[in-house]
Amino acid sequence: LKxxxxxxxxxxxxxxxxxxxxxxxxxxxxxxxxxxxxxxxTTTVWNRSPARAEPLVARGATFAxxxxxxxxxxxxxVVCVVDNDAVRTLLEQAGAAPSGRVVVNLTNGxxxxxxxxAAWVEQQGAAYIDGGIMAVPPMxxxxxxxxxxxxxxxxxxxxxxxxxxxxxxxxxxxxxxxxAVWDLALLSGMYGMFAGVLHAVALARSQGISATELMPxxxxxxxxxxxxxxxxxxxxxxxxxxxxxxxxxQAQGFVNLIEASREGGVRPDLLAPTGALxxxxxxxxxxDHGISSAVALLNxxx
Ligand SMILES: NC(=O)c1ccc[n+]([C@@H]2O[C@H](COP(=O)([O-])OP(=O)(O)OC[C@H]3O[C@@H](n4cnc5c(N)ncnc54)[C@H](OP(=O)(O)O)[C@@H]3O)[C@@H](O)[C@H]2O)c1
Numbered sequence: 378l379k380x381x382x383x384x385x386x387x388x389x390x391x392x393x394x395x396x397x398x399x400x401x402x403x404x405x406x407x408x409x410x411x412x413x414x415x416x417x418x419t420t421t422v423w424n425r426s427p428a429r430a431e432p433l434v435a436r437g438a439t440f441a442x443x444x445x446x447x448x449x450x451x452x453x454x455v456v457c458v459v460d461n462d463a464v465r466t467l468l469e470q471a472g473a474a475p476s477g478r479v480v481v482n483l484t485n486g487x488x489x490x491x492x493x494x495a496a497w498v499e500q501q502g503a504a505y506i507d508g509g510i511m512a513v514p515p516m517x518x519x520x521x522x523x524x525x526x527x528x529x530x531x532x533x534x535x536x537x538x539x540x541x542x543x544x545x546x547x548x549x550x551x552x553x554x555x556x557a558v559w560d561l562a563l564l565s566g567m568y569g570m571f572a573g574v575l576h577a578v579a580l581a582r583s584q585g586i587s588a589t590e591l592m593p594x595x596x597x598x599x600x601x602x603x604x605x606x607x608x609x610x611x612x613x614x615x616x617x618x619x620x621x622x623x624x625x626x627q628a629q630g631f632v633n634l635i636e637a638s639r640e641g642g643v644r645p646d647l648l649a650p651t652g653a654l655x656x657x658x659x660x661x662x663x664x665d666h667g668i669s670s671a672v673a674l675l676n677x678x679x
Contacts, residue, residue, distance in 0.1 A: 393419045396451040397539055400444055400467060401458035401484070402429040404514045409455055409483065409543055410438060412518035416542040423447035425458075425467075448474040453481065453536050457510075461486040461494060468498065476502035479532040481540070483508040483524070487561070488554030495528055495553035504532035507553045509560020510543070517543055527555035570599065572647040576638070583641030609669045616673075618666035625664035628655040 395418055399410040402424035410433050413420045420438045422430050423446070430440045441447035444467045448454045454475070456464050464484050468475060480503050482494060491507040498505040505528045512522035522544025526533055533540075533548050540546045549555045574595070581591040612618045631652035638645045654671055663670040 394452060395419070395539060396421065396453075398423070398441070398447045398451040398454040400424075400447050400454060400456045401463075402433065403458070405483070405510065405517070406455075406457040407433065408514035408517035409457055411436070412542045413539070414438060415518055416539075418539065418542070419451075421447055421450040444468070444471040445474045447471075448478060448480075451478070453479045453539060455481045455483055457483040460484060461490040464494060465497070468494075468501075473501070479504045479506065479529070479536060481506045481508055481526075481536070483510055485509070485560070486557055488552075488557045491527075491557050492552070492554045504529040505553055506532055506536075507556045508540075509556045509563075511560065511563060512544055519544075523547060525549050525556040525559040527551065527557075528553040573599075576643070576645075576647050579643045580638055580641060583638075583643050612667065612669040613672050618663070618670040620665055620667065622667050623665050624655055624658050624668060624670065627668060628652070628659050628664075631655055 397413050397418050398421040399406055399413065400423045402410060402422055406424070407429065410420055410422050414433065414436050420433070421441050422433050422438045423441045423444055424430050427440065427442075430438070434440050439450070441450060448471045456467065458464055458467065461482075461484055464482055464486075468480070475498060480498050482491070482505070486494075486507075495505040495507065506526050507528050509525040510517075510522075511524065516522040523546075524540065524544050525547050526540065527549050528551065530548070530551055533546075537546055537548075547559075549559050577595055578588045578591060582588065608619070631648075635645045635649060635652055638648075654674060655668070658664075658666075658671040658674055661674065
């Protein structure tokens with residue numbers, strides 16, 4: 378492994394406004410660095426455990442032995458590690474290196490964590506961009522990958538082309554917390570779907586229907602429901618909720634869903650809170666409204 382710990386040496390080696398450093402070479406960071414190598418960019422990499430850099434160095438990346446050398450090597454550094462505490466620690470290890478440079482943090486975190494980190498990074502004289510990756514590592518650099526970005530608009534405009542090597546880049550505003558909001562909202566929808574699918578498969582299997590048999594009609598049903606989402610959004614924003622499928626009826630159907638789960642010995646844990654919310658919405662006067670009326674109860678949990 379070729380190691381360089383003298384930042385000036387790396388800078389002399391790169392001297393390239395499009396150079397990029399990637400800090401954190403787990404499954405995701407390695408994919409991010411590989412996408413930059415694929416795009417032909419001068420790429421410096423750092424990871425706490427150096428062995429993970431070897432495949433990237435074999436492809437032409439330069440290994441920096443510490444975060445300081447890595448960040449000094451390029452105008453733009455992408456950080457992707459386990460959590461934002463680790464991000465803060467490695468940026469502290471970088472000393473004054475971030476000053477005058479751009480830090481893009483693609484580590485998953487909360488909007489509040491992003492805002493705190495942004496304020497701290499900016500105090501060090503660097504520009505901060507936060508990002509939320511909507512992809513798994515094999516998708517990086519391929520069609521279908523997208524990343525939300527927020528924070529410094531100038532830095533994003535300057536480095537947009539470089540960042541687009543990861544996937545489609547969506548800039549969602551100067552609030553550094555915005556990318557995490559969009560990321561976590563989309564993940565919420567995904568986990569809601571998986572919670573439903575987990576329960577559906579367990580319920581079907583409890584009655585002798587295999588996951589393989591269930592999946593085609595389940596997929597068709599979810600696709601039909603997915604097509605109603607634009608109407609759902611309109612109903613939330615106008616507070617005019619469809620009466621085609623009233624909550625009073627849905628709440629009653631939900632009782633059967635929970636009861637059938639118990640009959641089959643299936644834990645109702647994942648869906649029971651949704652049933653409780655529907656009953657609460659009916660009690661709050663939404664019995665004639667559709668399911669979109671329940672959003673208001675979540676926004677006002679008192
Ligand atoms: N994988 C995905 O599908 C996916 C999708 C979207 C977003 N993400 C996000 O990407 C980020 C990284 O995920 P990953 O899949 O690459 O995870 P991973 O494969 O588990 O890698 C974790 C990385 O964090 C580093 N790390 C852990 N603790 C550290 C510390 N205290 N100081 C410095 N580095 C530390 C590890 O270094 P060592 O090698 O030294 O342990 C490793 O490089 C996470 O925020 C994750 O939510 C992942």
